[in-house]
Amino acid sequence: SPSQIGAFVLSKMKETAESYLNTPVKNAVITVPAYFNDSQRQATKDAGQIAGLNVLRVINEPTAAALAxxxxxxxxxxxxxxxxxxxxxxxxxxxxxxxxxxxxxxxxxxxxGGEDFDNVLVNFLVQEFKREQGIDLTKDQMGMQRLKEAAEKAKIELSSSLQTDINLPYITMDSSGPKHMNMKLSRSKFESLVADLIKxxxxxxxxxxxxxxxxxxxxxxxxxxxxxxxxxxxxxxxxxxxxxxxxxx
Structure with a gap:
């Protein structure tokens, strides 16, 4: 059930909190999207109880943000x-x-969300690599995993820097040997790629x-x-x- 799945997430969060605070955590205030109906809120509360938490309140996420x-x-x-x-x-x-x-x-x-921004950047990098090297990285599972991680890192760096380097040695190989990716990406280029998402x-x-x-x-x-x-x-x-x-x- 949704409550049982939610309980797995909340159990992990409880463990993380206890590890960080170095003390048992029993009580919790859980936030939910403001558009959740009563049954969804009750299911969330049930999930907390299954996870071993005493749920004091279920509050709206924007309210929690305003309190913060x-x-x-x-x-x-x-x-x-x-x-x-x-x-x-x-x-x-x-x-x-x-x-x-x-x-x-x-x-x-x-x-x-952020995942969509990552995907736009990954697609751009795949196309650039194919144009430069003639290799389709989407056929290389390990290479794509490294590329996704690098894209997320670049996205984060471009919030504080005007340019970042995407440097992935040995990202894939073909009959002529190993291939490397080394690209510079500017903030303005990234912004142009994701402009439609922001709109x-x-x-x-x-x-x-x-x-x-x-x-x-x-x-x-x-x-x-x-x-x-x-x-x-x-x-x-x-x-x-x-x-x-x-x-x-």
Missing amino acids: YGMDRAEDKVIAVYDLGGGTFDISILEIQKGVFEVKSTNGDTFL KTINPCQKALNDAEIKKSDIGEVLLVGGMTRMPRVQSTVLEIFGKQPYKS
């Missing part, structure tokens, strides 16, 4: 939580009044604003969640959507 940013201590305002993670994109509009959070609207794309976050944000019946000028803060929001082009897109700099704390 200290928004419960802020003045009354409307906030947007832009969450671009490894596999999904979620946008939530929350209203905070006297420390109480109300989710006004949610939207997103369950098939958009796919714009429409859900506009829908969330419409559903909440508020204008972008009503948004007091925009909070960023998820590894992909470290990418400068994502941050500038958020600025374009909401007309204000995302909150950094």
Whole structure:
């Protein structure tokens, strides 16, 4: 059942927490997407109990993000939580009044995340290697695994650097001997490759604003969640959507 599968994940998280804290962990607050219904929330709670946890609360992920940013201590305002993670994109509009959070609207794309950015870069590198060496790396399982790891590393590095090197010696071989990959990749080139993916976050944000019946000028803060929001082009897109700099704390 979904609860049993969830319990495996939570058991591992419990072990990790206990190892890090060097103390038993019994209580937990579990976060779920804001669009989860009551049965999905109950299944999540059941998963925690199967994993041996005393589930104190099940709260919305955007609410948890707002708490992490200290928004419960802020003045009354409307906030947007832009969450671009490894596999999904979620946008939530929350209203905070006297420390109480109300989710006004949610939207997103369950098939958009960091993995898609990695795949675009991998495909580009495969094509470049084929153009230079005449070899199709997709037929080499080990080579593709190394390439995927290198693509993710390059993506992360380009959030803080304007250029990175993708250097993979002995990535594959043919009848003439071993082949190496050595390419320079600029941030601007990567941004052009993934521009369409970033654009796919714009429409859900506009829908969330419409559903909440508020204008972008009503948004007091925009909070960023998820590894992909470290990418400068994502941050500038958020600025374009909401007309204000995302909150950094």
